Amino acid sequence: MARSNGRRTPRQDRARATVDAVIEAAARILIDDGYDRLTTNRAAERAGVSIGTLYQYFGNKEAIVEALVQRIADERISAFGDTLRALAEQDLPLHEAVEVLLDGTLAAMRVRPELSRRLLLEAPRGGRLDLEHAWVARCIELVRAVMYRRRDRFREGDVELMASVAVTGAFAVLQDAAAHRPELLEGDVLRDELTLLASRYLSPE
Amino acid sequence: MARSNGRRTPRQDRARATVDAVIEAAARILIDDGYDRLTTNRAAERAGVSIGTLYQYFGNKEAIVEALVQRIADERISAFGDTLRALAEQDLPLHEAVEVLLDGTLAAMRVRPELSRRLLLEAPRGGRLDLEHAWVARCIELVRAVMYRRRDRFREGDVELMASVAVTGAFAVLQDAAAHRPELLEGDVLRDELTLLASRYLSPE
DNA sequence: TCCAGATATGAGCGTTTGCTCGGGTCCGGC
DNA sequence: GCCGGACCCGAGCAAACGCTCATATCTGGA
Secondary structure, eight states: OOOSSSOOOOOSHHHHHHHHHHHHHHHHHHHHHOGGGOOHHHHHHHHTOOHHHHHHHOSSHHHHHHHHHHHHHHHHHHHHTTHHHHHHHSOOOHHHHHHHHHHHHHHHHTSSHHHHHHHHHHSOSSSTTOHHHHHHHHHHHHHHHHHHHTGGGSOSSOHHHHHHHHHHHHHHHHHHHHHHOGGGGTSSHHHHHHHHHHHHHHSOO | OOOSSSOOOOOSHHHHHHHHHHHHHHHHHHHHHOGGGOOHHHHHHHHTOOHHHHHHHOSSHHHHHHHHHHHHHHHHHHHHTTHHHHHHHSOOOHHHHHHHHHHHHHHHHTSSHHHHHHHHHHSOSSSTTOHHHHHHHHHHHHHHHHHHHTGGGSOSSOHHHHHHHHHHHHHHHHHHHHHHOGGGGTSSHHHHHHHHHHHHHHSOO
């Protein structure tokens, strides 16, 4: 768990506790006050840690958020479970495969919903602070692999592009729901709509 | 063109020129230095205008960005031309209608691409500073209207949801392209893919 | 021509933010 | 028990920022 910059890496338990406290304090501040109210000073204060200590592990605000994003991503991967592996190994029909993938994703998105929402809405996009970016890239990779393996089940065309379009589109709808209509993530409605969206788009005929 | 807060509205030409200079200076700063390097002081300096003058028209940085976003939105609507009206009045088959809508949108997205990219990537989402928000809402509204009018041409289901999913998904792909692969906006490839995505999703059968 | 109101100026105050540094305390191996 | 290194502390400085206000200048209509 190396810090991004040349900062110290915690070796003892109390140091790990310190780092943990800072990250969780940042999470609380994000939820309570928003992204631009998050500062290194405030995070240190809320964590009950000296500002000097904080700067031993994090070079700036971005480094803290990056660690937080990384943590959430890890938690989501746990929530996702073995879906990825299962998908990659089995040979489900298109419709079912998409459904499974979306179910896993929905489960992952239910992790720390309020925090995710804040990050989604307020953190800079497209960089290491973008919670969804790594996730989307991972899914595109997966879909692409499946498509190469079973071309017969998909429409002809640019595989890279198709995978990217399908995943990006579906994810955007999920993110939009997470940000503006969280209740939609609960039922199966959205899952079914997006299954249709992606599977129809990718299917031959 | 009322400012959001209780600030002065320009009445004379030189005042309008001042406001214009500030907005365009903000645009330049966004492109050159990024969103968080944009401050009221810097915008005033680059505009060749006193900070006091700036504060007569804009209460804060957000107000400037809001005016800029509004300006770009207007320019895009011009670029979009009469596509909207044409679509609403004609009765094109689903596939063609989607194609026309996407063509108009692509034209609109070619306005101030670098600036749009910066705003897309760095400005807070989901509020009045979100360049895409108003646009997406407008398109959803349009699609919904068409769907209500010609239900026979669409799959059965929750019209609101379907319109929202189709437009949100397609737009996200466009935005992603605008942010990370601008060259994709040039050809017809993306247009064709997204036409497929949306029309297959919405079509009966 | 004159003047009321519109516009412009910029020094500078109060605050926030990022970050350092000199100095302590605690832990674990020997 | 000793000691080196890991860890923690927090006053406080420099820079950046938001914003005001007293003052000066310009413009268009009467």
